[in-house]
Amino acid sequence: MIAVGAAVVIVAVLLTVIFKTAGGNLDVVGKESITSFESILKAVPDKVTADQTNAGWSLAAPDGSVRFIWSEDYSKSPLHDVMLEFDAEPFVNAGLDKSKLPKNYAAYDEMLMVGTKLGNNKLTYKGDPTPLAAYEQIVGKYRSSIGYHTALDHYNVNLGNGNLFEWAKDMKINKSTNENQDKDIVFVLNPEPLIAAGVNPDKVKGWVYTTVKVDIDGKPTDVYKFLKPFNLQ
Template identity: 50%
Template sequence: MLRKKIAKLTAVLTLAAVLTACKQADVIGKTAVTSFDKLMNTLGDQVTFDDSKNSWVLVSPTGEYFEWSKDFSSDVPDATVEFDAAPFLSAGLDVNKLPGEQYVYDEASGRIRMPYELGQDAFTYSGDVTAKDTFQNIVDKNRKLIGYHAQLDHYGIALGNGNMFEWAKDMAKNDKDMVFVLNPQPFIDAGVDPAKVEGWVFGKVKVDNGKGKMVEVDKLLKPFDLN
């Protein structure tokens, strides 16, 4: 009898722990969506839908692009970051040393495009579709991509290889409302002096190493104060 009571208590406690963890994750997910929607509303017509790419396109005040697909099961990149290559070229970039298809330099436009495949899920919608609806699908079906960066009080979407797009949890309390985050190492390997990339900030950022430990890593940051 005692063993049964202990087993039952253990099962209840385990379930409670799981539900608590799920609830906490859900809070992060919900707040990530509401804060992302706030960013979309603040940017207004700087966020549009491109039918040819089947993707939402966010354009920063200085011309950087963040794009995310309306459907991860489609044959277009799930997400893309694009930016002016000129500051990187001036800082020593040899475009021929950029790695593979992940870093595409277009000589005609003078821009670098970084496409990502993040999942295979088909997204579901009802009624008119908004950028928020697509982001909600990402949270619902690819929750692992969404994280919280405590140092900057940001939510973000992990794009791969240390690259991210982040936005403030509360824009009223943050002077970095959105940030393009790049891993500088591939650019360093291609000849770039990251401290000389004009318009980008090179520095140490504390991140979770995936094992619950905070570590400092090098990042190139392009922050924006939209208020």
């Protein structure tokens, strides 16, 4: 009986070790997303700037029409912790009534912002905060906000309600056959709230209105998105 009891304890310990390894220490998506995000930052250093308004950092598109912003201190970010800020004009010209936008949107100075609040943490760092270190905080504390888009071989930050910022796992080997999606970075908007606020999606200039294949309940499904893709190299 003693031997059997000891064997049960050993098996339980081994299962615990395996579970911890699979669940935490070998978070391949989380860890590799950090490496690839660093590559993106290094590819366009002139487009990465401090954003004092949102207590963090921003990565601007090459044409300056949209920015991905992520906070370095969630206790100081006024509205969202991760967000997109983009020119309102293409959507206004396509029929947008700003007063009909949902609460996760803000409109100001001819700009629109959409994003989500991750928490209210006062984040701490070893040394001064950096753009990459601020991203690492998302991976470490809000891992569920980081995703992997299998169809495009992209990582992404979930900005809530179907909005995303995506980047290529490897800028040299993007594998999509869709030229509008096979890019190093892609700013992604859920069109539904914008359409509900009066936007005619076929009249939005500068954004691609198309279907993207995503996994829903384990099944590949085509959903409509507004995309603004860019190559950096």
